[in-house]
Amino acid sequence: MLAKSYSRPSRSRTLGPYLLIAPAVLGMLYLLVYPFGRALLISLQDFRLRELIKGDAEFVGLRNYQTLLTDPRFWEVVRRTFLFMAVNVAAIMILSTLVALMIERLGPFGRAVVLSSLVLVWAVPVVAATTVFQWLFHSEFGIVNETLTNLGFTAYEGYTWFANGSAAFTILVVLIVWQSVPFAAITVYSALTTVPEELYESARLDGAGAMRIFRSVTFPLVRPIFMLVLSLEVIWTFKAFVQIWVMTRGGPGDATTILPVYAVQTALANQRYDLGSAASMVTVLLMSGVLVLYFRQLFRQEGEHL
Template sequence: MPAVREQTAPRPPLGTGPPRRPTGPGPRRPSKSTGRGIWPYVLIAPAVLGTLYLLVYPLVRAVVISLQDFGLRQLILGGARFVGFKNYGTLLGDDRFWEVVRRTFLFMAINVVLIMVLSTLVALMVERLGRFGRTAVLSALVLTWAMPVIAATTVFQWLFHSEFGIVNAVLTDLGFESFHRYPWFAHGPAAFAIVVVLVVWQSVPFAAITLYSALTTVPTELYESARLDGASGPRIFRSITFPMVRPIFMLVFSLEVIWTFKAFVQIWVMTNGGPGDATTILPVYAVQTALSSQRYDLGSAASMVTVVLMSGVLVFYFRQMFRQEDELA
């Protein structure tokens, strides 16, 4: 039989063959990850722009005005000229300014100490209450915290009214005849004490609720072990409770320092800084200087001093926080 030769397909010549896909860069389809990366910034853009306009721009504007000769004439006609740090020199050379600074720190210290002590006691009390008592106390704290500042200040004005106030009526009925129609807001120490009570009453709910939330994170096993070892209540708080909640305690402490340092609405609505300067602190002094004396430059300088002092509190808090993180690490 003749041999059958196997036929094979002819090979293509060198340099030819099936077309290959191009390996170079070409048009790409838009990836979904690119759109996902842009959308978060688009969504937060309105909040960022609003913050810049409502917070950063007024701050920068106040800094510029504090470096200018800016009075009522410049406010209406413009043309304010820069005078450098002359306004700060005038401010720092005013004896009334330093008296206001001392009163501001005294006001802050009294308020912060009372707030932290009372809020800690309230938080410890709430932790030991039953379900019904805890709910009632927390509800009362939330309602107190939610009351508008103007409304609470007006209520305190009614309470201490010289003729129709409930406080004078109760004290008179108890036999203190000297409080009959007693003008609380006409005496400096009395007005100062009322403002302190108001600020403390408004600030304790937030601090107490925050500290109570921190207390709930402390393991109960530590308390049981300490009681088995015979530790007393103060020793347990000093050795277990406070070290566990110290970061939150320092945070609340810093926030209360800032909030009481810049307390303005309560004082302005209740006393306008009076009688005399008995309740005038730095924010009130800045507004008085700007509005009453038409010295917007000195008022802005006083505001900048207030911002610098409050920034010092923030620096202190962050240093403490970073130090605690280094100790834990």
Template sequence: MSVTSERTAVHPPPSRRPARLPAAPGRAARPRRTAGRVWPYLLVAPTVLGMLYLLVYPLARTVLISLQDFQLRQLIQGDARFVGLRNYATLLSDPRFWQVVRRTFLFMAVDVALIMLFATLVALVIERLGRIGRTAVLSALVMAWAMPVLAATTVFQWLFHSEFGIVNWALKELGFASFDRYPWFAHGPAAFVILVALIVWQSVPFAAITLYSALTTVPAELYESARIDGASAPRIIRTITFPLIRPIFMLVLSLEVIWTFKAFVQIWVMTNGGPGDATTILPVYAVQIALASQRYDLGSAVSMITVLMMATVLVLHFRQLFRQEGEAL
């Protein structure tokens, strides 16, 4: 017997198993594709549900209350009666409501104009500073921006305190004896100006930092070319800087309109809308009606009118913005 036959007899060749047929296309891949499509929605589902609970439900509840006769008795017993648009008709026929509306738009216009003016100037100054100066100014802006609203409001209250305020002391030292123990918050125009200053002081840091970030995206070559052509600084800002940062500028403007329109905490803590109605704007007016008169239906109606007014202003603003962008393209 040969060696080859012996090896074959001792070690028989392994049997070959039949190869598996490939799975039908689409059977195994389909569950994976389905899971891959569903997984992103599962990840964002908690956020969406939380937003619906925290935003949509209160808004829907406010709309419902504004269409009912909902006062203190209905709040306790829960037997509110549907009255349709009667609450809105009551508000729209009230002269005080329209005075508050005019004051709200005046407050918003003054605040937004001053915020955008000072923020633009601060951003332009930061751009021209050196590294150390830029770091110092940005740090100061961030610290001012990080201060809580209640803390900043309390600081302004002490600054303009009639007896212990540093503003009255400084004015008296400068020779203005009439400001000795001057009650700032007892005079409507003075309280209005103080609140405007507070809102501007709190809002300028965010707007300035955002606008400065937009300024850093403008190519330096454009500035050099404009200076070589003999363009002045105002003309450079008007023809180069502003057109390039206009989208960010308009975005900041829209945000400031929203934040100023719904300002409540500062006014409520500092003046409660007084003296009289000198500092009462729509959010404060809604709370005054709901708490003082126990008319939660009218307060909800004021809130919904505030939302509609703010949405209308923003829609008109964005429509004009998109029209300008379309003309530019």
């Protein structure tokens, strides 16, 4: 009997897959890991405009974090950040679920129209959409003031929306929800298409109403995708910056200042790059903590342990 011979894989065949992914890994390390490490280092130094120019920053340990955590304004910004995140995420998930359920019940033509509209909204650049909202609520030329005035609400003639903290906060929430619902709705709808129709028919035969069907049949099956979308929206709204910076720069006062805006204000306006970096690190830590708690709860519901 001839003995079977096994040839060892060549070295090039073994290293081939790693060489293929090496550019992507190196790019990720350069674009993500290096900036994070650099920001972490600056947060541990006395790094101001002088150090930015000369480059001889002094290592001060956790002093910047101590300064940050003893600042009452910082904790007010943290509270506002979580409020901003909670309001946005709740509105996004509720509206996107309703839109997804509506799409599921539309005919082919209506479904194509709604999905196309959502994709077009989703494709609008963030800065362009923010600029449009600025013009919509402009005190002199905005269509919102003109419409409200024509409807008899004369108090809104020339009303300066962005000079009122609550109004500016609300406009930003509307903007971010409007930008975020398309992705969430399309993703939730794609999950709804995987639910077998036979389950719906069985539930209707048992006398279940629409709410009971959604609670007992639909949601348990789409919950993984729903929770994934929820976690992504938490991340995106927690670190929202561009919309706020373009529209209000955190004003009026601190009414729309959340942690990312606070970090940039501290670094640029006050030239305290060390405190700005420390604020960024705290933002990452808080966001990671929220996600860890969320995933622990999710895995506990799934009968697993983190």
